[in-house]
Amino acid sequence: MSATALGATASQHRRQKDRRKLGENIAGWSFAGPATLVILGFSLIPMAWALALSFTDSDLMSPGRNVGLDNYRALLADPVFFQALRNTGLLLVLYIPSSLIAGLLVAVLLNRKVRGIGFYRTCFLVPYVVSATATGLLMGFVFDRDFGLVNGLLAKLGLPLQGLLSSPSQAMLVLTAIFFWTRFGFAVVIYLAAIQEISKEVLDAAAIDGAGAWARFRHIIVPSVRPMTIFLTVWGVIDALQFFDLVMTTTKGGPANATVTIVYYVWQLAFSFSTAGYGAAVAYALFAGTLVLIVAGLLLARRKGVTT
Amino acid sequence: MRRWSGRWHLLLVPMSAVVMLPFVWLLLSSVMTQAELNRFPPAIWPESIDLGGYRTVVERSNFLRWFVNSIIVSGAIVVAQVVLCSMAGYAFARIRFAGSKLVLILVIATALIPFQLTVIPTFLIFNEAGLTDTLGALIVPQLASAVGIFLMTSFFQSFPKELEEAARIDGCSRVATFYRVVLPVARPALAALAVITFITAWNDLFWPLVAINSEDNYTVQVGLTTFQGQHRADWPAIMAGTVLTTLPVLAVFLFGQRRFVQALTGAVKG
Numbered sequence: 145m146s147a148t149a150l151g152a153t154a155s156q157h158r159r160q161k162d163r164r165k166l167g168e169n170i171a172g173w174s175f176a177g178p179a180t181l182v183i184l185g186f187s188l189i190p191m192a193w194a195l196a197l198s199f200t201d202s203d204l205m206s207p208g209r210n211v212g213l214d215n216y217r218a219l220l221a222d223p224v225f226f227q228a229l230r231n232t233g234l235l236l237v238l239y240i241p242s243s244l245i246a247g248l249l250v251a252v253l254l255n256r257k258v259r260g261i262g263f264y265r266t267c268f269l270v271p272y273v274v275s276a277t278a279t280g281l282l283m284g285f286v287f288d289r290d291f292g293l294v295n296g297l298l299a300k301l302g303l304p305l306q307g308l309l310s311s312p313s314q315a316m317l318v319l320t321a322i323f324f325w326t327r328f329g330f331a332v333v334i335y336l337a338a339i340q341e342i343s344k345e346v347l348d349a350a351a352i353d354g355a356g357a358w359a360r361f362r363h364i365i366v367p368s369v370r371p372m373t374i375f376l377t378v379w380g381v382i383d384a385l386q387f388f389d390l391v392m393t394t395t396k397g398g399p400a401n402a403t404v405t406i407v408y409y410v411w412q413l414a415f416s417f418s419t420a421g422y423g424a425a426v427a428y429a430l431f432a433g434t435l436v437l438i439v440a441g442l443l444l445a446r447r448k449g450v451t452t
Numbered sequence: 453m454r455r456w457s458g459r460w461h462l463l464l465v466p467m468s469a470v471v472m473l474p475f476v477w478l479l480l481s482s483v484m485t486q487a488e489l490n491r492f493p494p495a496i497w498p499e500s501i502d503l504g505g506y507r508t509v510v511e512r513s514n515f516l517r518w519f520v521n522s523i524i525v526s527g528a529i530v531v532a533q534v535v536l537c538s539m540a541g542y543a544f545a546r547i548r549f550a551g552s553k554l555v556l557i558l559v560i561a562t563a564l565i566p567f568q569l570t571v572i573p574t575f576l577i578f579n580e581a582g583l584t585d586t587l588g589a590l591i592v593p594q595l596a597s598a599v600g601i602f603l604m605t606s607f608f609q610s611f612p613k614e615l616e617e618a619a620r621i622d623g624c625s626r627v628a629t630f631y632r633v634v635l636p637v638a639r640p641a642l643a644a645l646a647v648i649t650f651i652t653a654w655n656d657l658f659w660p661l662v663a664i665n666s667e668d669n670y671t672v673q674v675g676l677t678t679f680q681g682q683h684r685a686d687w688p689a690i691m692a693g694t695v696l697t698t699l700p701v702l703a704v705f706l707f708g709q710r711r712f713v714q715a716l717t718g719a720v721k722g
Contacts, residue, residue: 171626175547176552176555178536179536179537179601180555184555187570191570193573265713269705269713271474271475273651275701278697281676282474290492291687293477295493296494325471329471333717385566389657430569
């Protein structure tokens with residue numbers, strides 16, 4: 145009798161626990177469900193759809209016929225695609241290292257009990273929060289070949305005028321410089337927060353042991369902000385690969401496709417040339433490339449982290 | 453007290469000047485006359501304050517309407533994200549429910565998916581639903597964000613449990629605990645999320661450009677891109693439009709700067 149009573153309380157206990165677990169599941173899903181649905185719904189479904197689309201000749205308004213791998217084959221013979229790859233690659237190669245280096249140096253400069261540190265930080269962040277549209281319109285004028293401020297200043301100084309945004313060889317460099325200007329404040333803020341975490345004792349001890357400013361920078365600061373460097377690199381790659389607004393508001397891809405980036409090309413293909421299927425293929429090719437780049441980079445970073 | 457260490461300013465002042473000068477000149481050029489901007493080289497300093505550019509923007513374009521559209525869209529997105537992301541973040545940090553870890557990882561991984569990959573099908577979804585060219589199409593995909601969930605989850609993870617436990621023991625339900633006990637204490641994190649969401653939503657160009665056709669439904673950013681074509685050579689008007697478009701975001705940034713920086717750095721550390 146006592147055994148059955150014991151069994152009864154045990155099963156009652158279990159039922160209670162089950163009910164509590166059920167309650168937690170209901171609570172959890174009703175709290176997290178709506179946001180999760182929106183995010184996964186607007187990323188996973190379109191991702192699968194884009195893949196399917198990339199095997200068709202859809203013109204955006206009709207579903208299109210299945211063309212197998214034709215779009216991907218066409219990609220390999222498309223000079224504009226390779227031009228867009230080169231332009232985007234140039235942006236990455238110039239922007240990532242320069243923003244990391246400038247960001248870290250300015251952060252080190254700001255990491256002092258300097259009066260007005262908040263003011264400087266604000267200055268460096270303002271270009272980051274102003275929209276790329278506004279920046280594009282402003283800079284489009286500043287760097288305009290015929291009426292712009294830059295050429296105006298060069299003229300006043302008696303220096304040769306430059307082609308700037310109208311020059312196929314300079315336009316992408318000018319856009320890269322503008323992009324750098326809008327973004328390096330982000331690296332400053334992230335690095336500054338990390339540097340402020342480094343204990344003052346460690347730095348002071350190193351100084352007492354005779355480490356100069358450079359040695360402290362090289363052997364204490366740089367290694368301790370490594371996680372931020374990795375984060376900023378990954379984030380910078382994603383950010384730079386989505387480079388669109390500035391192109392749209394300044395050069396519209398010109399002159400002679402010199403500033404067509406991959407995203408701008410995808411947008412053109414899908415929404416102005418009515419070749420959505422091919423656009424999806426270009427987007428997928430870029431996505432696959434990015435993923436490989438980021439994963440390889442992270443593996444490399446981890447391997448280096450183990451050996452040093 | 454902070455000591456005045458002058459030599460660092462010798463480096464920092466010119467650097468911040470170089471960063472800020474384009475904006476100073478933006479403001480100056482918006483009150484110049486067309487003649488001052490259309491000659492070469494353009495004027496550096498306006499001879500007098502001329503509000504013609506602003507008058508053109510307000511009187512001869514749909515700018516005010518676009519501005520209101522942007523306020524509606526960004527406002528709705530901010531409210532939705534503050535509610536939905538804080539709820540989800542709380543659930544992921546505190547409630548142990550089936551699948552929570554996997555879903556959280558999946559949600560955060562979506563931050564790596566570039567928008568150009570999903571934009572064509574997203575357009576098709578709204579087109580099928582007959583919702584393109586509405587402000588709703590601009591709001592719905594942004595109702596929640598991976599960054600927002602990530603921010604709120606890491607905030608609630610670092611948040612002391614005792615308060616909620618006391619409320620739960622006193623017989624408060626999950627929902628009541630969340631609204632009466634947790635949210636009031638989470639106000640700084642919510643403010644940070646609101647600031648970062650507003651800036652992102654206000655500045656967005658790509659999706660509104662794709663989803664909106666009629667001029668009446670433009671956001672300020674889309675409207676601004678049409679200025680170049682419509683007010684060709686009317687540079688003071690273009691600059692005035694740029695100033696007006698930038699003001700709200702600048703105001704929110706300056707007002708909520710501390711929260712904004714916290715959100716940026718918190719997202720990285722979390």
